[in-house]
Amino acid sequence: MADQGSAQVLVASNRGPVAYTAASDGSLTARRGGGGLVSGLSAIGPDAGALWVCAALGDADREAARRAGPRLDPEETGGQAVRMLDIPPGIFADAYGGISNSVLWFVHHLLYQTPIEPVFDADFIRQWGAYETYNVAFADALAQEADDGAAVLVQDYHLDLVPALLRERRPDLRIGHFSHTPWAPPDYYRMLPDATAAAVLRGVLGSDRAAFLTRRWADAFTACCADVLGAEVRDGSGEAGSGEPSIVYQGRTTRIGVHGLGADADFLRERAHRADVTERMAELREQVGEDRRTIVRVDRTELSKNIVRGLHAFRQLLTDRPEWRERVVHIALAYPSRQDLAVYRDYTATVARVAEEINADFGTPGWTPVILHVKDDFARSLAAYRLGDVALVNPVRDGMNLVAKEVPVVSDAGCALVLSREAGAAAELSGDALTINPYDVSQTARALHEALTMPPADRAARTTRLATAATALPPAAWFLAQLNALRPAA
Numbered sequence: 001m002a003d004q005g006s007a008q009v010l011v012a013s014n015r016g017p018v019a020y021t022a023a024s025d026g027s028l029t030a031r032r033g034g035g036g037l038v039s040g041l042s043a044i045g046p047d048a049g050a051l052w053v054c055a056a057l058g059d060a061d062r063e064a065a066r067r068a069g070p071r072l073d074p075e076e077t078g079g080q081a082v083r084m085l086d087i088p089p090g091i092f093a094d095a096y097g098g099i100s101n102s103v104l105w106f107v108h109h110l111l112y113q114t115p116i117e118p119v120f121d122a123d124f125i126r127q128w129g130a131y132e133t134y135n136v137a138f139a140d141a142l143a144q145e146a147d148d149g150a151a152v153l154v155q156d157y158h159l160d161l162v163p164a165l166l167r168e169r170r171p172d173l174r175i176g177h178f179s180h181t182p183w184a185p186p187d188y189y190r191m192l193p194d195a196t197a198a199a200v201l202r203g204v205l206g207s208d209r210a211a212f213l214t215r216r217w218a219d220a221f222t223a224c225c226a227d228v229l230g231a232e233v234r235d236g237s238g239e240a241g242s243g244e245p246s247i248v249y250q251g252r253t254t255r256i257g258v259h260g261l262g263a264d265a266d267f268l269r270e271r272a273h274r275a276d277v278t279e280r281m282a283e284l285r286e287q288v289g290e291d292r293r294t295i296v297r298v299d300r301t302e303l304s305k306n307i308v309r310g311l312h313a314f315r316q317l318l319t320d321r322p323e324w325r326e327r328v329v330h331i332a333l334a335y336p337s338r339q340d341l342a343v344y345r346d347y348t349a350t351v352a353r354v355a356e357e358i359n360a361d362f363g364t365p366g367w368t369p370v371i372l373h374v375k376d377d378f379a380r381s382l383a384a385y386r387l388g389d390v391a392l393v394n395p396v397r398d399g400m401n402l403v404a405k406e407v408p409v410v411s412d413a414g415c416a417l418v419l420s421r422e423a424g425a426a427a428e429l430s431g432d433a434l435t436i437n438p439y440d441v442s443q444t445a446r447a448l449h450e451a452l453t454m455p456p457a458d459r460a461a462r463t464t465r466l467a468t469a470a471t472a473l474p475p476a477a478w479f480l481a482q483l484n485a486l487r488p489a490a
């Protein structure tokens with residue numbers, strides 16, 4: 001281990017804390033990376049001394065990674081130590097767009113339904129090879145950077161093979177894996193080619209501890225290990241040590257943990273009261289018009305988020321309850337995501353079309369029923385959180401869904417939450433949210449009506465309780481919980 005690195009704590013994820021854009025003169029500008037995982041992990045802060053290993057996601061990132069050498073300039077990363085891997089574009093496209101986002105994402109979110117059906121053919125085999133190469137690149141970098149006995153926290157479905165690959169290279173390390181998505185139940189998971197299904201599970205089982213956002217996803221993973229690998233499952237009750245369930249496979253034990261990532265109240269409340277958010281609130285109020293109620297939603301435009309059924313539910317509300325016409329506006333902030341994939345581009349186009357159809361069918365000269373914004377704008381998201389009367393969070397399946405947790409924290413006057421029972425957040429929030437079956441458009445429309453007519457005092461009281469539940473495990477504590485759970489038993 002002569003060339004072993006010096007980091008005691010390492011984090012690995014596809015998306016890193018910064019993303020670069022290039023100007024025409026070739027200069028590069030760093031900005032904060034997007035998404036729930038980055039929000040959670042960013043709370044680590046540079047003082048924790050962790051090294052964050054991530055992938056270069058585009059040409060500007062690649063250029064920054066090349067110019068930087070192994071580590072990015074700390075001035076550009078807010079002091080965080082970051083190693084950005086320069087993965088060849090073809091490998092990255094197949095590993096990220098192909099296996100991660102078109103196969104594993106679809107399996108775990110149960111998104112394969114006609115006409116989107118899985119086809120595991122020669123393209124899949126090429127993409128799988130790229131996914132392996134991509135995972136090897138991470139394992140090599142982590143093996144090189146980690147100090148003796150260091151803790152490595154590997155994040156998400158992009159890097160499912162890393163724990164086992166890293167263990168082969170560095171058996172001295174303590175390795176954790178955290179899944180930010182749901183996990184598919186065995187009958188659905190078995191849709192994957194047999195060798196792939198087994199390789200993914202074996203990869204994650206290379207960790208000392210595999211953790212999930214809810215018990216439901218942890219149980220699904222455990223069930224897949226038993227079903228696909230024939231692994232032994234122990235419930236933890238008879239064990240000395242952590243008492244956590246564990247999986248025994250080929251002589252090794254992997255503990256199974258749960259940490260429900262919560263919202264970062266301090267950050268959100270401070271950020272939500274800056275001038276740019278107040279400006280966006282004024283703009284939105286102007287668009288909504290006087291004395292109207294608002295139903296807000298904020299998502300990446302992603303098939304699992306179920307935006308189209310949400311729009312259909314709004315249409316049904318206006319149809320079944322004409323008294324709401326002219327009196328309510330649906331603010332839908334649907335930011336582009338994974339636009340390199342045709343299925344996402346098509347979905348984005350459908351969202352825009354359905355919103356236009358509702359406006360054409362119901363709108364009047366003074367009232368636009370759906371206000372759709374597609375430009376990613378965090379200040380506008382916070383503005384919507386603050387002013388919304390109702391928040392609609394209706395994913396068909398979601399690891400957690402931080403929007404459901406952020407709205408109650410930021411809301412000015414209380415916001416009723418209509419929440420899919422299939423979001424991980426429902427495990428913690430269902431007591432005070434109006435829970436729905438995300439496929440049931442009629443039920444969703446009824447829940448929207450109930451939310452709009454909820455007495456203000458009830459709405460405010462529920463919002464306060466939701467905010468408490470939503471912040472039970474803020475990001476910094478969530479990260480520390482993962483790290484502490486990896487420490488060897490005393």
Ligand code: F6P
Nearest residue numbers: 015035036037038156180181399
């Ligand atoms: O849900 C998993 C996840 O990694 C989130 O943490 C994150 O918000 C989202 O997927 C981002 O996806 P992508 O990096 O493909 O934009």
